[in-house]
Amino acid sequence: MVESSEPRSRRDRPAKPPLSRQWIIDVTIDIMRREGLKKATMRRVAAELETGPASLYVYIRNTAELHAAVLDEVLGEIQMPHDRPWQEEVEQLVTAYRDVIVRYHGLARSALVQRPSGPTLFAVFDRLIELFIDGAGISPGQATWGADLLLLVATANAAEHAPHETGDTDTGMSADEELDALFAAVRASTSAKTPYLAAHADALLAGAPEQRWEWTLRAQIAGIVATPQPVTQ
Amino acid sequence: MVESSEPRSRRDRPAKPPLSRQWIIDVTIDIMRREGLKKATMRRVAAELETGPASLYVYIRNTAELHAAVLDEVLGEIQMPHDRPWQEEVEQLVTAYRDVIVRYHGLARSALVQRPSGPTLFAVFDRLIELFIDGAGISPGQATWGADLLLLVATANAAEHAPHETGDTDTGMSADEELDALFAAVRASTSAKTPYLAAHADALLAGAPEQRWEWTLRAQIAGIVATPQPVTQ
DNA sequence: ACCTGAACACCGTTCAAGT
């Protein structure tokens, strides 16, 4: 653990920074937190470190690797739950995972493309498998595939809910406005061509986001526990 | 002077192309098919249309909208299954959806960020709701949320399986090589810190991709059917 | 009214050259 002497104004550092892998990651997270993933570019990070972009390539292979490193670092914020019934622990752990990714807008995109594989992710993964095997009493096959599926769903959900930064700030369309747009599109869809969608648009758009996430999690767990793996030949 | 017969491949169009929204979309799909989503940029599309990039903005608001339009266009390839038991139809439809997105590498990323909402997607959505309500006999709430969840999982799965084009061609790391890397990472993870993962690495990595997808689909359907919605207050 | 050349403000990555 590093003794965190917070640089409170970030300008009170006259000497040039160490320029290590960790320092690069920290600066990247800082930019992301303040201005979004979109601004956390190689060039921007290099500028913040008062050097040229080429220097970063001594420590980081490319942008994808930088984002992956940032993701695992940030996953460290997850609080592991304890002493709860196994279902509750699974739900809390996966929700915590999702929330971290949502918090760092846009990181979800990286997570879906370049699978996170750092130590923190592995710890969460391990705990989920444990809960499934010892708590739910399902087979290692179901438990491991289930844990994987749960993290995939959490990441995808986070990607949907993250504000999409297209321009300097928003798309000019907030997540809420976009929901309204979807609402309108669903309603406008000709009843003749999509009768079920038209008839049940209310049902589709009902419920608070938390209720919906709760249901999603429960459906995942129920499905994972109830579905045996195909027989391998 | 010899009358130079133009190379017939795509140069046999002496008049300038119409330059409509549809034409832009078609050219974009063509580039994507040949060189990947990464190459299907505004500038590149404009160049292919022998005009400046500014001209595209008369018909398309921005890059995100272009990709969304392309996605819905491409979704037209989906074959709707018929006259099968409802579970089978759900599985085939969702698999077809996923396969289309996988086929256009990288499109999955757009799909997760900017929710596809074209007529084709709505048609698939409608059919899924129908199958759930009339086939499975579940509530409209479960049916609509379930259909939404299924498409989310399919999109996320496609995003994972799509080759990530980081450079001109590959990342220098194919999907297979990456799986090997993950395998190695899982194995290398200290048994002391992640004992369950270490003990069940084989189970995690077992099974052919199709078997795994099959299991994922069945787990989704089982969970959706078995999980009632929370009571709305 | 419709279209677009040219400019603005950026990117990632490489490599020859410096210390």
Next chain:
DNA sequence: ACCTGAACACCGTTCAAGT
């Protein structure tokens, strides 16, 4: 040996100006 200035090859988007 380690680092980086400068270059290469691109981006998305805007807007004043042309037809």
